[in-house]
Amino acid sequence: MSKRILVLGAGFGGLELATTVSEALGDAADVTVIDKNDAFVFGYSKLDVMFGRVSLDEVRLPYADVAKPGVRLLRETITAIDPVARRVTTDAGVHEADVLVIALGADYDLDATPGLAEGGNEFYSVDGAATLAGIIPAFSGGHAVIGVCGAPFKCPPAPSECALLLHDALVARGVREECRITFVLPLPTPVPPSPETSAALLEEFAARDIDFIPGRRVASVDPGRSVAVLDDGAEIPFDLFLGVPRHRAPDVVIASGMTEDGYIPVDPRTLRTAYPSVYAVGDVATVGVPKAGVFSESAARIVALALIAEARGEESHARYGGTGSCYVEFGDGRVGRVDVDFLSGPRPTGEFNPPSQALVAEKVEFGASRRARWFGT
Numbered sequence: 001m002s003k004r005i006l007v008l009g010a011g012f013g014g015l016e017l018a019t020t021v022s023e024a025l026g027d028a029a030d031v032t033v034i035d036k037n038d039a040f041v042f043g044y045s046k047l048d049v050m051f052g053r054v055s056l057d058e059v060r061l062p063y064a065d066v067a068k069p070g071v072r073l074l075r076e077t078i079t080a081i082d083p084v085a086r087r088v089t090t091d092a093g094v095h096e097a098d099v100l101v102i103a104l105g106a107d108y109d110l111d112a113t114p115g116l117a118e119g120g121n122e123f124y125s126v127d128g129a130a131t132l133a134g135i136i137p138a139f140s141g142g143h144a145v146i147g148v149c150g151a152p153f154k155c156p157p158a159p160s161e162c163a164l165l166l167h168d169a170l171v172a173r174g175v176r177e178e179c180r181i182t183f184v185l186p187l188p189t190p191v192p193p194s195p196e197t198s199a200a201l202l203e204e205f206a207a208r209d210i211d212f213i214p215g216r217r218v219a220s221v222d223p224g225r226s227v228a229v230l231d232d233g234a235e236i237p238f239d240l241f242l243g244v245p246r247h248r249a250p251d252v253v254i255a256s257g258m259t260e261d262g263y264i265p266v267d268p269r270t271l272r273t274a275y276p277s278v279y280a281v282g283d284v285a286t287v288g289v290p291k292a293g294v295f296s297e298s299a300a301r302i303v304a305l306a307l308i309a310e311a312r313g314e315e316s317h318a319r320y321g322g323t324g325s326c327y328v329e330f331g332d333g334r335v336g337r338v339d340v341d342f343l344s345g346p347r348p349t350g351e352f353n354p355p356s357q358a359l360v361a362e363k364v365e366f367g368a369s370r371r372a373r374w375f376g377t
Contacts, residue, residue: 002030002070005307006088006097008078010035010063012293013103013282013300015374020304022068025311029070032097034090036077038063040374042367043155043293046129047329051165052137056130065375078104081256083275099277101303102264104253106154106283106291108245113149119223120147120241123162124154132242136169141178142239147218147228150246151186154283154291157328157338159183159244160190160201164331166242167208181210182236184228186217194350197328197338204330218243247291249284260286268343269319271303279303287322289342294324297370327363335359 005021007014010033021029045059066073076090086097108124110117121135122128146163163183170176183205189198190212205212219231221241228236248254248262258264264273264280268287271279281303282296289295302320309316322343328336334355342348353359 002028002311003098003307004096005029005031005099005101006086006095007031007033007101007103008081008088009033009103009105009282009284010037010040010066010073011103011105011282011296013105013296014101015040015066015370016297017101017103017281017300017304018066018071018073019068019374020301021307022071024304024308026069028311031071032095033071033073034076034078034088034095035063035073036075038075041126042370043158044327044363044367046123046126047158047161047165049126050123050129050132050136050162051169052133056126061371061375067376078252081252081258083256083258083273083278086275086277099307100275100279101300102253102258102273102278102280102284103282103296103300104250104284105296106247106263107250109248110245112246112248113218113220113243115221115223116149116218116243116245119221119226120228120243122243122245124158124244135240136166137173139170139179139240140173140175143180143182143237144240144242145182145184145228145236145238146242146244147184147236148186148244149218151217152291153244153247155326156187156290156292157191157197157201157326159185160205161329162242163210164204164208165329167210168331181208182213183210184213184216184218184230184236186215186231188214191328191338191350193340193342193348194338194352196352197336197350200330200336200352200354201328208331247283253284268322269302270306271299271320287320289322289324290326290340292324292326294326295322298324327359327366330355333360335363337362 039060080089086100190201191197263286281299283291305318306316336355337353340350
């Protein structure tokens, strides 16, 4: 009888693991995926929604469309995780597993930045991006501040993309001259592993008169005075605040006792946790790579190959390499790419691929191929 594989979370990691196991084992697979949401949205699509390129309905991929041999996807809210017993409690009942894979991602902790929930607009959640789609078109003058409230955070290039796309939106409406844009980032450069990518983005900021403040985070927001307070005490007045909240593992993961410094520690090559037959992949885990979907996907594939080999009575020699490629919007419809390697050498490295039409098409194909693979559409 196949081992019961229970996957918590249907993001990049959960969907890729379920698909890979199903492709290899078919009806012999026994994979249950649990997610509280009813649909998947690519992270980069949130910027498309935010700036009115597409509607939210256009980018939602319903989980009801997932139909794979040996896989069932349940919409339930997880209320407790017992990693020792590999037992998971949800609002619909209890699930027992032989193998438990935690792929619940990182949650947004708005309360960790005083005033953010009341005085700022975050654009990292689907709801936040959709809300801003109705706010940004009304912004016609004043100071817009894009502020990151802590690191690590998902998709490191995204705040830079936000600054450039905001510039484009204001230019398109003929109000850019009446607006100022400031971007606050707790990292020393926009993409630290790739000096070339960072230099290219800084050049774009300079050409568009976007003020960049590196090495600082937004520590609090004063909604009464419309001021962002940085971690060094400096204050930046704003008329529009676009925030990236601090990240942390979901409450239910922290309550499980599995976390250290906010995330689940794993073997970076096998994604195994300290608990037998329990894995963690993606943003919820501490691996030494960015919190981005492409890294979650490749890590999940390593776990899937191990489970497939085990089901066949074989040994898996697959090891996680910590490499991935991220597409970067440079404004004016241009797309670049950075290829990064976090685990092969003594320090992370990144290779910059300048914006091109080929990369515009490649980004479209990236999304289309995964829609077809995971959802059959």
